[in-house]
Each structure stands twice: as C-alpha cells, then as structure tokens.
Amino acid sequence: MPKPNLLITTDVVDQASIQVLSRYARVFSSTTLDEPSLIQLLPTIDILLVFSWPTFLTAENLSKVSDLRFIQSILAGVNHIPFAQLDRKVMVCSNAGAYSDEVAEYAWSLLLSASKRIVDFHNAVKTEEWTLRRTLGGKEVTILMGGKLGILGYGGIGSAVARIGEGFAMKIYAYSRKPIREKGVRSFQGAKGLLTVLAESDAVVVSLPLTRDTSKLIDADKLGAMKKNAILVNIARGELVDEPALYEHLKANQDFRYATDVWWYREGRESLKTSHPFFELSNFIGTPHVSGPSGLATGKPVKFAVENVIRFLRGLKPKNIVNPAEYLVTDRQEY
C-alpha cells in the first residue's frame, strides 16, 4: 500500500518533525512549490497540516483536493477552517491544549493587570495625572486572593488557569459542557449554570471555543448578571462577547473591567479596529493577540499537531476531533 500524501502549508514545522512524518507519509511542503506544481499536486493529497488556513486554498482549489481525509490545525482553534466547503468525510482536528500553559499564563497577566489597573496607573504617572498619596480608600486595586474565579470553558486553557489560581487561593467556578470532577472546582452546566458563575465570580476568564453556540454568548444580559466591580478576561475569541453591549457596560460601570488579547471580526477577520472607542475607557485593556506566538515559540504546538497527524497515519484515533456542525463558516485567521 503506498504511503498517503501529506501537504504541509506552513513553514513553522521543523525538519526533524518532517522526517518523522516521512516514515508514514509522502510529505510535500506548499512553501517550496510553485503555483502550477501545487495545483497539480492537490488531487493526490490525503492530509493537510495547516497553521492558519492557506490563502491558496480558495474554494476552487480546495475542491481539487478530492481525496482529502484529514486536516490538522497548528492553531489551537479551527474557526479559520472553511467547514462549509469541506466534504463530510474529512476529519478536522484542532490543536486544543497545545498553547494551554502559555495562554493561561497570559490570562493571569491580563487578570492581574486589570485588577491592579496597571496600564491606567502607568499612564497616569507618565502624564502626571496622579500624585503619590492620592487615595481611593483602598479601591485603587482589587485583591483577588480568596475571591471567586469563574472560568468559562474548562478545557486545556481553562484548567491551566485554575491550576495557577491555586497560588492565589481563589475558589474556582467552572462552566463547561461536561461536569468537572476536580478537587476545589465547583462545576456548572447549562444556561442557569452560566448565570450562576457570572453572578458569583469576582473575576471571569473566558476560554471557550467560538462556535455557533458561543458566538456573542456574553451579551448585555450576561454582563448585567455580573458583579458591578467584576473583571472579565478574554483570551479566547473576541466574538464571544457582544461588542456594543460590552462598550455600554464598561461606560456605565467604571469599576467593571475588561481585559482582552482577542478582537472582534471586521469583514470576516479579527481586527484591532473596533466599532466603539474602547481605548478611551480606563477600564479597558487590550493587547494585539500576542498570547499565541509565544506558545508557538515553545515548539509545543507543532509537536502536538505532528503527533496527532502520526496518530491518524498509524490508524489510531486522533485527539481533538471537532464537530463541523458547531463551527461557523469563516475564513478567519487567528491563533
């Protein structure tokens, strides 16, 4: 039986990994092929190993990959994959967990920055708008220790966020599809469970995948259910939060804080341009989706993805198989 054909569409995969893959498949790299050769190759390809979705795989070109059976994403999420254009027989795997430790650490960085108002204070000292001994009676900063930490989505990132939270002695309230049985974690499911987590928590970290069900999950009602001085951290996807509702909520509640590394979509892609002037608000912190690259630099995401492709090539069940029905049709590129 001939080896299956594997096309790698990114240059982030190291040579050692390519050699290991070559034991199980004939490996091609789109970054070393010219367009005509690539087009000619497409009908023979069984497996795609992608970082974000490659621009050359337009609907037309994708239709030529008629033997395609398996797609592995090196990005954690798969909402960049054009599910609507894929045949039902194609198995798609996310890279959930590969960036978990690094993104969880980033989540804590946003959470602590917001709780201590680091950005606002730094800029206030810089512009001489703050003097020593000016006091808000202890409301300057929020103490997290001993408080309640809500975690929406208790996968790799969510559970890593909880693990770090142990050092802060925070009570963990996890919202997830399946019940979580972990010591020290209170587990909640369903719409009512979500509302309880939001209402009880002093800080909430969003680490959900973006699906049909979770898009704009955090809307005006959910924000309204939260504590007036709560901190909301988003390290998952901007679109999980309703943009206008968040803006109004931040404006009306100065003690409420939102810190994010992820952004809303403009014309089908994540964009730093927002429809509302969030940066005018002192209770908003935004960074340009940088939690991913640092994770990538550890080498773990490539290693995880390659291991999963090998699992498939060896006839084993791969990890992180996604349900296409849950995903929106997008051409979005994200970490």
Place this chain on the structure above:
Amino acid sequence: MPKPNLLITTDVVDQASIQVLSRYARVFSSTTLDEPSLIQLLPTIDILLVFSWPTFLTAENLSKVSDLRFIQSILAGVNHIPFAQLDRKVMVCSNAGAYSDEVAEYAWSLLLSASKRIVDFHNAVKTEEWTLRRTLGGKEVTILMGGKLGILGYGGIGSAVARIGEGFAMKIYAYSRKPIREKGVRSFQGAKGLLTVLAESDAVVVSLPLTRDTSKLIDADKLGAMKKNAILVNIARGELVDEPALYEHLKANQDFRYATDVWWYREGRESLKTSHPFFELSNFIGTPHVSGPSGLATGKPVKFAVENVIRFLRGLKPKNIVNPAEYLVTDRQEY
C-alpha cells in the same frame, strides 16, 4: 499602677480597636485634639501608634515626649521614623507581614505585566503602532512557567511571592540574611549568594527593607550580573535600586524590563519625579505606590499593629522589633 498613655496619630484605627486598647492604656487621639492640648499631653505619652510619621512630631515636639518607650508603625516599613531623634530606650516595631499577601499579589501583577509587555502592547494598539500578526518570533512575551524566580528578601512579602509562584511552577531562589529551609526554595546568603541569585534568575522580585546595607544595593554591577532579558520587579523601596545605573541598563538592554510600584527620593521623600526619563522607555512600568492602600483597606495592617501594641502593653515581647542602627535618618513617608 496607672495605665500607660497611648497616643494614636492617625484616623485609620477603628473604634473597636480603640476600645480593646483602652483595656490596657489610656488612649488619646491626636486627630481629635487641638495643638495646645496635644503639646501639653506629649510629656505624659508612653506609647505612639503611628501610620506614617506625623508632621506635628517635629524634632522639638518629639523631644517633649520624654517618657516614650514604644512606637508601633502601621506602615509596613519604619524608614519614616526619625531614629536619630529617638532616645535609645524607645523600642520601635515595624508592621512587617501586615500587607504581605496584598503586596505579593501586586508584585505578581507587575511581574506578569512586564513579562507580557501589557502596558506597551496596550498603548501600541491604542496608537495603532502595532498590527495583528506582526511578530517578534515568539519574543513578544516572556513565559515565566518553569523559569527561575529570584526573591531578594524572604520575609512576609518574599515568602508570599514564592507561594504564589508555585502555581507557575517556578524554581525559587531566595536571597536572605538567614538561611531559608522551605521545600522547593534554594537559599542564598551574602554578597556571593546575591550575585548567584541575580545571575541565575529569569525574574527577580525585590522585597527587602531599606536600610543602610540595602540602599542602592542594585547598582550597575548587580544589573550587569543579571540575564540580558531578565525582569526586575520592585515592590519594596525605590532607593534599593541605583537610579542612573538602572536607566542606563534599561536603555542599553531593550529585552531587560523593570516594573516598580516604588520610587526614588527627592528632598527626603518618595517622589514620582525621576531624574531620568524612564517613561520614554518601553521596558519600564511604573505605578504610583498603590500596593499599600489596598492592603490597608483589608483592615489587616491596623489589626496587626494593634495586636502588637497590646503585646507590649501586656508585657509580652512584641513582634517586628527593628534595630535602629540599620535605619537611615529620614523623614520619609511611605507605605
């Protein structure tokens, strides 16, 4: 035997605490007395409970407190106390430990903000100087997990910083006067020990008291011994670090970062005005000494200080007795 006379020079002590103190002492409050009554009272005072050093206790007025035996500070540090003007028989107690958890949490907030360059990235997105997918090849952010954390001064704050560090699986390198025997902590003493901690650590938190020995401890040589991409966090006292040396070091080493809540002295007082333009540097984060008030708001510092005064009043040995010889003569007011 008559009760000793206790003068409280701040309004942060609550009524319940004053009532408890009244069982052991005649309690006076300078905030409810006019100047002449206060002056008349001074020769009868045995004990002072101060927040920062009160302005009315000038050298002249202090000399009138001839029976003074005990001073308890509600601030953690005692470098606001005019030791040179005190009789040797006066026992002075700091409030070390009272703010530990809150300040340690703040230290982590600065450490994570610096490691993820939160302030710089936020401002770069705000001013549209950064675009999505611009990449520094994973150098965007520093991963702390699994790295080495140096802690200079392993008292209440230092050990609380280490405790939180467990969640990040960091190896703890503690520099302290006495050896630390704690699981997972490598203990270092002396000048050579300090250099080892500085050279080995990926991040260093300064939580030392400011004394004759520690003033400007972190000078050009010490900075030069550190990793080029290390992160230095100061939540203790600005004067522990040599100001011009730090500025030159930050300018010459863009990957080195300094994050501080504490500032250098100008005319004998902590001041947000610096002699060098630190805020022009992207590897500098500065906040206006706000870690203290939040700790105060928890009520713990007053509780700790009052308990210590009662210990003294009951003839027990108070905690946190300081050695005046170690302290510089200052009129500095700090948390």
